[in-house]
Amino acid sequence: MREPLEGVCVWTVPCNIVITVTLFRDNRTHAYEDKDWAFVLEDVSPSGKRRQVATAHVNMTQYAGMCQHDLRISLRPLSRKLVSATLELTLSCLFLREGKATYVQRTLFNVLINVFN
Numbered sequence: 001m002r003e004p005l006e007g008v009c010v011w012t013v014p015c016n017i018v019i020t021v022t023l024f025r026d027n028r029t030h031a032y033e034d035k036d037w038a039f040v041l042e043d044v045s046p047s048g049k050r051r052q053v054a055t056a057h058v059n060m061t062q063y064a065g066m067c068q069h070d071l072r073i074s075l076r077p078l079s080r081k082l083v084s085a086t087l088e089l090t091l092s093c094l095f096l097r098e099g100k101a102t103y104v105q106r107t108l109f110n111v112l113i114n115v116f117n
Helices: 103-116
Strands: 036-044 050-059 068-077 085-092
Touching: 036 068, 036 085, 050 085
Parallel strands: none
Antiparallel strands: 036 050, 050 068, 068 085
16 A cells, blocks of 8 residues: 555445435526535444534536536545545436425425424
């Protein structure tokens, strides 16, 4: 090993993770409301305790469309032991339903967001 303190973690087999993001569109401007997602790199100790090591915030409205996006996200290190971290991924979008969100749906969505934060 050239550098004993340098480490690289690479997953050779692609890991497909399916997420669902709800984007609300304004009928007047036809623009989606911002939806900020946080990608977090965690270290898990042998006892099972999780600790955040690096984070990055991504606005998901930039990638709403019918195509795939190859992303290379630079994460911000939260530990002095970590110099840099990057996340490479392919993001694809599929519109399941377009419709007008009612007041009840938006209220329920805001309640769920507050419960999980």
